[in-house]
Amino acid sequence: MAEVISNAEEVDVLIVGGGLSGCATAAAIAAGGAGRKVVILEARAGKNPRFNGELIHPTGADVLAERGFLGPLHEAGGADVSGFACVREVGRPATLLPYREIAGSRPHGFAIDHHDLVDTLRREVLRRPGVELRSGERVVSVVRDQERVIGVTTASGTVLAKLVIGCDGRHSKLRTLFGMEERATLLSFTAAALLADCELPHPGFGHIFLGAWGPILAYPINNKDARTCIDLPADMDRGTEAVIARIRSGYLPFLPPSVKSSLLRALDAGEIELAANYSIRTEECTVPGAALLGDACGCSHPLTATGMTVALTDTRLLGEALAGIDLRSREQVDRALEQYQTRRYRYVRAREVLADALYEVFRxxxxxxxxxxxxxxxxxxxxxxxxxxxxxxxxxxxxxxxxxxxxxxxxxxxxxxxxxxxxxxxxxxxxxxxxxxxxxxxxxxxxxxxxxxxxxxxxx
Ligand SMILES: Cc1cc2nc3c(=O)[nH]c(=O)nc-3n(C[C@H](O)[C@H](O)[C@H](O)COP(=O)(O)OP(=O)(O)OC[C@H]3O[C@@H](n4cnc5c(N)ncnc54)[C@H](O)[C@@H]3O)c2cc1C
Structure with a gap:
């Protein structure tokens, strides 16, 4: 081990996971100190086949704007989102909840196809001096100096760092390797479908349609298409045919005509993607020399579109804690991590409780x-x-x-x-x-x- 370490490459900050959190963290850290060498290790060589989040609240959009990502994301085809339209029963008027009614808030959130989101962030973050992204590098273990995390290992070898950040998603390998506990509950699952050429009843708004077993979410993802995410029971048959049959019989009756006809086209073509919805809670997200961020720290049911706004706020809090500090000083790094952890959980607890409460109420x-x-x-x-x-x-x-x-x-x-x-x-x-x-x-x-x-x- 001593030889492995003495020959290993050393960088300032290693980020594990090149999704939304990894890219936004790299940008925040690069902005917080000139000359920092930041390397992102991403397990996949190609696109992530799993359906992932797309709707970002104004607080998250603020972070994207601060980092200079929002302009390129608009250019990549994303759409502004003006708030939510909640429909209790088909045929009844929607209750509109516009973001612009929140004093001091940006009046719009943002939504974009998740693959376009990640592609754009990866392209943009590589323009920051000192940032490098290595794809096809799955982290399998961490390297420690006694209690302190000082690097990671992939099939290509060991990389050491003054700080290691786990942005490796809700089933985080790093969370396990750091020995952190979690409480995970499978809540339900989502069937997602593209609503091609679909004009939502309230253009520009995310919609929540109630009345079926679980809520149906629909939001614009560009200037002509929308996405729907349908909440289905966790214990049902997840074969595509069974899911499509269940949506036809148990969900379509709760949708207005324009959404229904677009969804029917997707169902007829068998074009749905499935993803499990978990609630994962953690109590800590730092150890000496390392931190977790984004979904690696936990997640909520996607109905409230909490994940990416929390992840982006994490990147802001960590970036602020690390701004200007000397990464060579273990003491300074650990103090910054402690500050990040305290501020993070203060921010995130209300969102977790709200997400649980709204899901329960809407179901x-x-x-x-x-x-x-x-x-x-x-x-x-x-x-x-x-x-x-x-x-x-x-x-x-x-x-x-x-x-x-x-x-x-x-x-x-x-x-x-x-x-x-x-x-x-x-x-x-x-x-x-x-x-x-x-x-x-x-x-x-x-x-x-x-x-x-x-x-x-x-x-x-
Ligand atoms: C069905 C569904 C709908 C959702 N809808 C919304 C929504 O509308 N709005 C919202 O805000 N949130 C939503 N979310 C949540 C949102 O997708 C997540 O909060 C967001 O993707 C978290 O980003 P992340 O970068 O932390 O994790 P991820 O997006 O999971 O990225 C993790 C990255 O780490 C890589 N990785 C994993 N393991 C390793 C390893 N060992 N080594 C190296 N790399 C590794 C992965 O390949 C991946 O690229 C939804 C989630 C689901 C499941």
Whole structure:
């Protein structure tokens, strides 16, 4: 081992994974100190065959703009996204949640085909001085100096670095190699399809259609096409034919005509992509000499389009922590990593809780969740301020857990009055009692999440 290490190449920063997080991290680190040599090791030689995220909230788009990526991404064909249109039942008017109602926020998010996103970021990051991307280099182990991570090994050999950053996605090898624990739950899976030449009912908006087993998301990905992501049960047959049959019978009836006809064309051609939806939670993302970033730190159900906005915010936080420090000083590096870890979890906890809560509510899994769904639509209908507060949480503009709890409890209050008036679920006395019990249980669960955050110090 000593010989391997003495002959090994050494760089300043090694990034494992050349997806969205890896490229944006490389740009952030290169910007934080002139002359830094940053090498990205990417396992795949070609495109990632897995379907991945495409819709980015304004907070994430801000980071792309700061790094000079947003202009080239527009040139690559991406589309601005103005907010969300939520459709409770087909035929009923949508509730519009525009980003522009959030005070101080960029008025648009952004969406683009994921392959075009990664291709553009890779091309652009290579223009930064000191950044190199090596494809076909799968990291299989890490090199340590006692407790400290000082490099990685691939089939081509060992590369040492003053700092190693794992951007290797939700099934991160580095997370395992660093010995970090995770809580992973398979929630459901997504069937994604291109909606060619599809004009969405509210052009420029991401749409959420409710009523089927799981929510259906549809958003523009360029100036003529849209994408739909359909949430399906985790335990169903995942053969393409079975999935297409289930979408035809259980989901198409909940879509408006323009989306339905585009989706039908994709289904007739058998053109769907499948991806599993996990909730993965971690409690730590740094060890001496190394950090994780993006999905490698965990992920949520994709309905709330949380992943890339969180990943981009991670890159901003890590870039800020490392800006101007001397990477040769282990002490300075570890202090910066500690700062990154604290700020990251403060930011991310509200988004994780919100993603879980919205998925549960939009699926309407039980009486409590269905009552909250009723309350949330009433709340959004009540004022621009209530919509703006919800959207600030959804878009990552607001990241304080107490703000989430305040919103949640307000919605629970509205849901309670709907239940008492018999407007939701079973209007019988027994039905109302079940709904009230469900509402009480859910608010207690959310209060205890916030209380845990206070104990852990992740609440500001
Ligand atoms: C169905 C679905 C829909 C989604 N929709 C959205 C959405 O609309 N909006 C949103 O914000 N998020 C969405 N997400 C989440 C989003 O895709 C992720 O947050 C985002 O891709 C994370 O980027 P990343 O770079 O951290 O990880 P990844 O995109 O997974 O990239 C990891 C990279 O690391 C490489 N790699 C892995 N292992 C190694 C190794 N050992 N050595 C070297 N390289 C390695 C991989 O090849 C890959 O290139 C969705 C996710 C799914 C599954």
């Amino acid at each position: 309407g899994v039980d009486d409590g969740a269905r009552a909250i769904r009723e309350g949330i639509f009433r709340y959004w209908g009540s004022s621009a301020g209530s919509r703006a507060r919800s959207m600030a949480l959804l878009s990552g503009h607001e990241s304080r857990l107490p703000a989430f709890l305040r919103e949640y409890l307000t919605v629970v209050g509205m849901s309670t009055s709907s239940v008492l008036r018999g407007e939701v679920n079973e209007p019988s006395l027994g039905g109302r009692m079940r709904s009230l019990y469900g509402l009480g249980k859910k608010s207690l669960e959310k209060r205890s999440v916030v209380a845990r955050g206070v104990r852990e110090g992740t609440i500001r």
